[in-house]
Amino acid sequence: MARWQHVIGASRLLDPASGVDGPGELWIRNDVIHTVSAVGAPPPEAVLPDDVVEVIDSAGLLVTPMFVDIHVHLREPGGEEHETIRSGTASALRGGYALVYTMPNTKPTCDAPERIAHVDRLAAEAGDVEVVSVSALSRGLQGEALVDLEAMAAAGAGGFSDDGAWLADERLAREALRWAGRNDVLVMQHCEDFQMTGPGVLHECDCVQRRGLPGIPRESEDRAVERDIRLAEAENARLHVCHVSTAGAVDAIRRAQERGLPVTGEVTPHHLVLTAEDAVANGPDWKMKPPLREQEDVDALVQALADGTLGAVATDHAPHSDERKAGGFIEAPFGAIGMETAFPILFTQLVEGGTLPLERLVDSLTAGPCAIVRREPPRIAPGAPARLNWIDLETPRNVEREALVSRSHNCPFHGLTLRGWPVAALLGGTLRTHFGGEPVRIRTNGA
Ligand SMILES: [Zn+2]
Ligand SMILES: [Zn+2]
Incomplete structure (x- = not known):
């Protein structure tokens, strides 16, 4: 029956x-x-x-089909006061997500196969939302020695990233991309030149400077994106750029795609609708990496999502307790949560605002991200x-x-x-x- x-x-x-x-x-x-x-x-x-x-x-x-988020932070193990796999997957379900990719900057770092197995176990106990681990690129996210890429891929890593940090060492980055290219796995880079970021906490612009806060220039992101595209091209590797926030990074990705390179990008809901002025006017919940930029960047991001240059909306869901966020702009950690509000904020502000077709929004939450990570998406189709x-x-x-x-x-x-x-x-x-x-x-x- x-x-x-x-x-x-x-x-x-x-x-x-x-x-x-x-x-x-x-x-x-x-x-x-x-x-x-x-x-x-x-x-x-x-x-x-x-x-x-x-x-x-x-x-x-x-x-619609349920959504897929290829960039979240579920914090467990090690950050359970901010989020657990159970609370994070409950938040995902509420936002409409069936599958999430969790980033490796936990404590300990996801840089050994048993860590993936641990997350898999916790996710299976938590419920039906599927959790895929993204492996660190370098051990302990230290940027000094690569993880055992082969062992991590075999253990089920859905991609490789030092998210939160950038694999700045060019020799190591090249080695990782070479291996990734040969084995057809995805490198997901948090592109940020930390020397250019310096002590910056918000986007470098007049309104931030007037508040006396140190800024993060666009070049911090643009240069890192350009370097990674250059290395990925040389090593014939697929490169995915996390949380694109600048018009310059969009341009670099678009040019790479026009040359036929397998370079993809994601954009967060907050970068699509908020600016540095909003951050200054509000508070540390608006402090994230990369920082909220300016309207011309927002316009470029929306355009790039609409035309498919950016194939996915990813929330970069980054939970931090109220206590930690209460520290003011300088002390508070970077990051905002995002899964529960992703669809409503983008529907209300972009689709109803007339700048993004509903079809593009749904695609960028379903088939779009799945094409980047090469997974069968949730679908409305027989079978x-x-x-x-x-x-x-x-x-x-x-x-x-x-x-x-x-x-x-x-x-x-x-x-x-x-x-x-x-x-x-x-x-x-x-x-x-x-x-x-x-x-x-x-x-x-x-x-
Ligand atoms: Zn990041
Ligand atoms: Zn992240």
């Missing part, structure tokens, strides 16, 4: 990569999408009289595991810091009224509704 779920009543099914866009219904058999059908179409012939059919009434919501989001594009809801599921609250969007909230997800065979509501009605008929 099979278990079916029949998804009806959606305003729109949207999975651009699968060519799905419009009203329709889904038939899911034993947690696998069986049929994408027209509204009111008869049941598939495979539905037998004894089968159980749950009807999921979608109440006019948008249905795909059922990993679906229900999203309410109409009802406004405030971002309430204390209501966030993440263990940390360092969110630069609190107080904003947004639309586009994920309100339910189907993952691992279980339909979960968020915010305690029941926007998706389930009826069971059949047998």
